[in-house]
Amino acid sequence: MHCLYTAIVRGRPLCQAGLGPLLLTQPVSVSAAGMASFPPQRYNFFLVLDFEATCDTKPIYPQEIIEFPILKLNGRTMEIESTFHSYVQPVYHPQLTPFCTQLTGIIQDMVEGKPTLQHTLQMVDEWMSKEGLLNPDVHSIFVTCGDWDLKTMLPGQCQHLGLRAPDYFKQWINLKKAYSAVMRSWPKRNLTDMLEGLNLSQEGRLHSGIDDSKNIASIMKELARRGFLFRKTSPVM
Numbered sequence: 001m002h003c004l005y006t007a008i009v010r011g012r013p014l015c016q017a018g019l020g021p022l023l024l025t026q027p028v029s030v031s032a033a034g035m036a037s038f039p040p041q042r043y044n045f046f047l048v049l050d051f052e053a054t055c056d057t058k059p060i061y062p063q064e065i066i067e068f069p070i071l072k073l074n075g076r077t078m079e080i081e082s083t084f085h086s087y088v089q090p091v092y093h094p095q096l097t098p099f100c101t102q103l104t105g106i107i108q109d110m111v112e113g114k115p116t117l118q119h120t121l122q123m124v125d126e127w128m129s130k131e132g133l134l135n136p137d138v139h140s141i142f143v144t145c146g147d148w149d150l151k152t153m154l155p156g157q158c159q160h161l162g163l164r165a166p167d168y169f170k171q172w173i174n175l176k177k178a179y180s181a182v183m184r185s186w187p188k189r190n191l192t193d194m195l196e197g198l199n200l201s202q203e204g205r206l207h208s209g210i211d212d213s214k215n216i217a218s219i220m221k222e223l224a225r226r227g228f229l230f231r232k233t234s235p236v237m
Helices: 032-036 098-104 117-130 148-161 175-183 191-197 209-225
Strands: 004-006 022-025 045-049 065-074 080-087 140-144 172-174
Touching: 045 209, 065 098, 065 117, 065 148, 065 209, 080 117, 080 209, 117 148, 140 148, 140 209, 172 175, 175 191, 175 209, 191 209
Parallel strands: 004 022, 045 140, 140 172
Antiparallel strands: 022 080, 045 065, 065 080
16 A cells, blocks of 8 residues: 655655655644634534546546545634545556646656555545544535536546445535635636635645645635535535
8 A cells, every 4th residue: 555644844744745645644733712713613524625637638538536635624623634645547548648737737657656546545445534534423524626526526437437436425515605605706717716705825736636625725714714604515416
């Protein structure tokens, strides 16, 4: 298994990127006043997810996930407590297109020899178990920027590969709907509109799965600071 447990110091991992899947945990120190500034949420943890997938200037089939990040966000403090991150080896289109690399920043070496989706899903389940997220007394839910990741991308690829996605991927919060409920406007440019609308700085590059996930977490924290209570938005599946 390509796993690496890494300490975090001042938000920076003590390792070199691209060595394989990362299972990161960082201690969170939050003052009582800081915790009190957020309304009580119905979930203990939010699992922020943002896939990157194979793509080209024209549609390709099947699309395959090539970056699989999850941030474990504490529902009381809205701070990131742990991170799962893996690049994923595509099977049907193993060679990334120049367009895909330009869009995502993911080069061929970053996916070459990495776990397949089947192996990555096993690793996610092990991480979920290690983090206590499979405990029935712990309430968690995924958060995505739109419905594509968990309504279309993951189920579609799993169906194509003959895999069964775990049931915990069947419920999520669409961040766009949460944002529009607070700001009374729909974010047409996805993360860019939401960051600008909330006067937040963008972290990293757009279409990097791990950077987009961090920006989603930042938006969630600001919406919570404004008193928003997050609720499931996914359709009944």
